[in-house]
Amino acid sequence: MAGVRLSGVTKRYGAGITVLDNIDLEVHDREFMVLVGPSGCGKSTVLRVLSGLEPVDAGEIRIGDRVVNDLAPRDRDIAMVFQSYALYPHLTVFENIAFGLRVRKTPKQELARLVGEAAEVLSLSDKLEKLPRHLSGGERQRVALGRAIVRKPQVFLFDEPLSNLDAKLRVQMRAEISALHKRLQITTIYVTHDQVEAMTMGERITVLNGGHIQQTDEPLTLYNTPANRFVAEFIGSPPMNLMSLTKKDGVFQYAGHPLPFTGNTGAAEPSLDTVLAGIRPEHVDVAEGGGGLPAQVVLVEPMGGETIVYLALEDGTRLVAKIDGMRRFTLGETLMVTFDHQQIHWFDPRTERRISL
Amino acid sequence: MAMGKKMTSAIVHLTLILATIVTIYPVLQVISISLRPGDSLYSTSLALIPEGATLNAYKTILFEKPFLLWMRNSLLVSITVTILGVALASTAGYAFCRYRFPGRGIGLMSFLISQMFPATMLLLPLFLLLKKVGLLDALPGLVIAYVATALPFCVWTMKGYYDSIPVDLEEAAMVDGLTQIGAFRKVTLPLSAPALMITALFSFITAWSEFMVARVIIQSLDLYTLPLGLESLAGTFQTEWANYSAGAVLVCIPVVALFLALNRYLVSGLTLGGVKG
Numbered sequence: 001m002a003g004v005r006l007s008g009v010t011k012r013y014g015a016g017i018t019v020l021d022n023i024d025l026e027v028h029d030r031e032f033m034v035l036v037g038p039s040g041c042g043k044s045t046v047l048r049v050l051s052g053l054e055p056v057d058a059g060e061i062r063i064g065d066r067v068v069n070d071l072a073p074r075d076r077d078i079a080m081v082f083q084s085y086a087l088y089p090h091l092t093v094f095e096n097i098a099f100g101l102r103v104r105k106t107p108k109q110e111l112a113r114l115v116g117e118a119a120e121v122l123s124l125s126d127k128l129e130k131l132p133r134h135l136s137g138g139e140r141q142r143v144a145l146g147r148a149i150v151r152k153p154q155v156f157l158f159d160e161p162l163s164n165l166d167a168k169l170r171v172q173m174r175a176e177i178s179a180l181h182k183r184l185q186i187t188t189i190y191v192t193h194d195q196v197e198a199m200t201m202g203e204r205i206t207v208l209n210g211g212h213i214q215q216t217d218e219p220l221t222l223y224n225t226p227a228n229r230f231v232a233e234f235i236g237s238p239p240m241n242l243m244s245l246t247k248k249d250g251v252f253q254y255a256g257h258p259l260p261f262t263g264n265t266g267a268a269e270p271s272l273d274t275v276l277a278g279i280r281p282e283h284v285d286v287a288e289g290g291g292g293l294p295a296q297v298v299l300v301e302p303m304g305g306e307t308i309v310y311l312a313l314e315d316g317t318r319l320v321a322k323i324d325g326m327r328r329f330t331l332g333e334t335l336m337v338t339f340d341h342q343q344i345h346w347f348d349p350r351t352e353r354r355i356s357l
Numbered sequence: 358m359a360m361g362k363k364m365t366s367a368i369v370h371l372t373l374i375l376a377t378i379v380t381i382y383p384v385l386q387v388i389s390i391s392l393r394p395g396d397s398l399y400s401t402s403l404a405l406i407p408e409g410a411t412l413n414a415y416k417t418i419l420f421e422k423p424f425l426l427w428m429r430n431s432l433l434v435s436i437t438v439t440i441l442g443v444a445l446a447s448t449a450g451y452a453f454c455r456y457r458f459p460g461r462g463i464g465l466m467s468f469l470i471s472q473m474f475p476a477t478m479l480l481l482p483l484f485l486l487l488k489k490v491g492l493l494d495a496l497p498g499l500v501i502a503y504v505a506t507a508l509p510f511c512v513w514t515m516k517g518y519y520d521s522i523p524v525d526l527e528e529a530a531m532v533d534g535l536t537q538i539g540a541f542r543k544v545t546l547p548l549s550a551p552a553l554m555i556t557a558l559f560s561f562i563t564a565w566s567e568f569m570v571a572r573v574i575i576q577s578l579d580l581y582t583l584p585l586g587l588e589s590l591a592g593t594f595q596t597e598w599a600n601y602s603a604g605a606v607l608v609c610i611p612v613v614a615l616f617l618a619l620n621r622y623l624v625s626g627l628t629l630g631g632v633k634g
Contacts, residue, residue, distance in 0.1 A: 051528075051532055052531075052532075053528050053531065053532070072531070072536070073528075073531045073532045074531060074532070074533070074534040074535060074536070078532065079532065079533075080528075080529065080532045082525045082528070082529060083525075084523060084525045086523065086525035086526050086528065086529035088526060088529075088530075088544055088548075089526075089548065090547050090548055099530070099533050100533035100534050103533055103534035103535055103539075104534055147529075147533070151533075
């Protein structure tokens with residue numbers, strides 16, 4: 001087993017496109033680290049440079065105590081699961097799983113035992129003689145996992161492995177991969193654009209955007225104390241509401257309604273004239289009367305246990321509220337919106353960084 | 358509606374039957390002539406097996422003419438062209454598909470452009486080139502000429518096919534422990550079997566049935582390939598038509614055998630490269 005460390009890693013394509021810009025990332029030994037971010041943020045590139053499929057332009061990559069910058073993929077002792085599964089179509093399931101072992105000239109009996117064990121773990125024992133084209137999506141995914149685990153590498157790399165599966169299978173495979181990690185205890189770096197996957201699987205999550213690391217933290221820390229506006233908006237579904245507040249008479253206000261800076265992390269009040277207030281949908285409440293901001297219901301998404309209500313404030317600003325599923329709403333009705341003041345996140349509108357960190 | 362469908366079906370079948378007859382008739386005619394006792398080309402009989410059918414012409418061509426020598430030369434040239442064609446096209450196609458290098462676009466385009474010129478236009482330059490390097494009237498010279506003419510098509514076929522193989526497969530193989538060449542050899546090449554078959558067949562047929570270039574390059578009788586040999590059977594004043602036809606039938610056999618052997622690859626191979634699958 002081994003930890004992974006990227007120090008000052010920069011990767012450029014062509015003349016001017018910087019995909020990774022001075023990335024510093026440490027993944028602890030046996031940790032399940034998730035890299036998450038929107039398309040084009042550089043998360044897959046991190047895996048590609050780590051696996052050796054792409055060279056880096058600057059920086060150092062360490063796996064364990066070895067600097068691997070100049071090592072070929074085959075010498076890095078890693079295994080990778082591709083989004084497309086990348087199963088060898090001309091080989092049976094057995095041969096697909098055994099491929100890496102054969103290349104490494106593993107003795108026949110040992111090879112059969114290892115493949116058998118991996119197939120057993122992944123419930124593939126009765127599929128070993130089949131060709132990939134005769135398998136379902138979930139089974140193919142398992143073969144790809146089998147090919148990775150059979151070698152017992154130092155590091156697992158997963159590149160959006162569940163994105164080709166249907167929703168139900170995705171949930172099932174998510175649990176299987178997590179269970180597999182707990183069982184094998186191999187350092188894992190898992191790339192996804194799906195924040196639900198990230199939150200449910202990762203021991204720690206790194207959020208990337210535009211080739212920069214935005215924040216690395218445990219899932220709940222990331223959710224409860226996002227380091228900046230991007231993380232705040234990216235993590236959480238529906239995303240966090242953001243409102244621009246202006247200071248009047250010494251109090252931050254939105255359209256004449258005061259939203260006092262309570263500083264839920266105990267920070268001092270910023271000496272700014274305007275701030276961004278971030279409020280998670282579950283911290284927005286609505287009532288038919290009383291105080292608050294008047295808002296019109298523009299869309300209702302009943303989910304059963306909860307209802308997502310989309311609201312428009314008087315100036316057109318949109319808000320999303322997550323309300324208990326038992327309550328009923330009518331399109332077009334006007335409600336009074338209130339916020340849980342203790343749960344407001346404050347961001348500097350210029351730097352977009354969290355105030356109070 | 359049903360009537361219209363039947364009509365369409367009838368027209369399609371009639372067209373296909375006609376096309377089949379037009380295609381097969383000359384072949385049957387050649388076989389028929391090869392079985393005739395005399396040297397008569399024309400006969401009023403429509404019988405497929407002529408009256409007094411005999412295999413004498415085959416005996417003559419095989420044992421009294423240097424047919425086996427021509428066959429040996431043709432096999433030597435064709436097999437070498439096939440091996441070289443497959444080896445060069447599979448590697449060159451791979452380079453054009455997977456790598457970006459200066460001259461890539463021009464290289465591919467010039468391959469394509471070379472296909473636009475008729476083979477006869479290449480005769481003079483080929484003749485001069487081979488004369489310069491001392492390979493005129495030599496089988497290696499013929500091999501070089503054939504490989505050069507077959508290669509552009511083969512490289513494009515191979516490149517088109519490699520384009521349809523996801524690069525992920527090679528990357529997975531490299532992570533699994535292979536070098537890039539190893540991944541090419543163990544993953545890409547086996548997956549390219551249909552394209553390789555097409556390349557092999559095209560190279561073989563290019564060399565096997567070619568006459569014009571061979572006529573210009575080869576002068577010695579003992580270096581004649583089958584097309585040259587067959588042509589030599591046609592005399593100035595009299596042609597031994599039965600022998601000539603028997604020779605033609607014998608020349609076709611290896612190609613037909615190859616086609617039958619590679620048939621299952623060909624059906625998928627001919628549609629490959631064009632569509633990503």
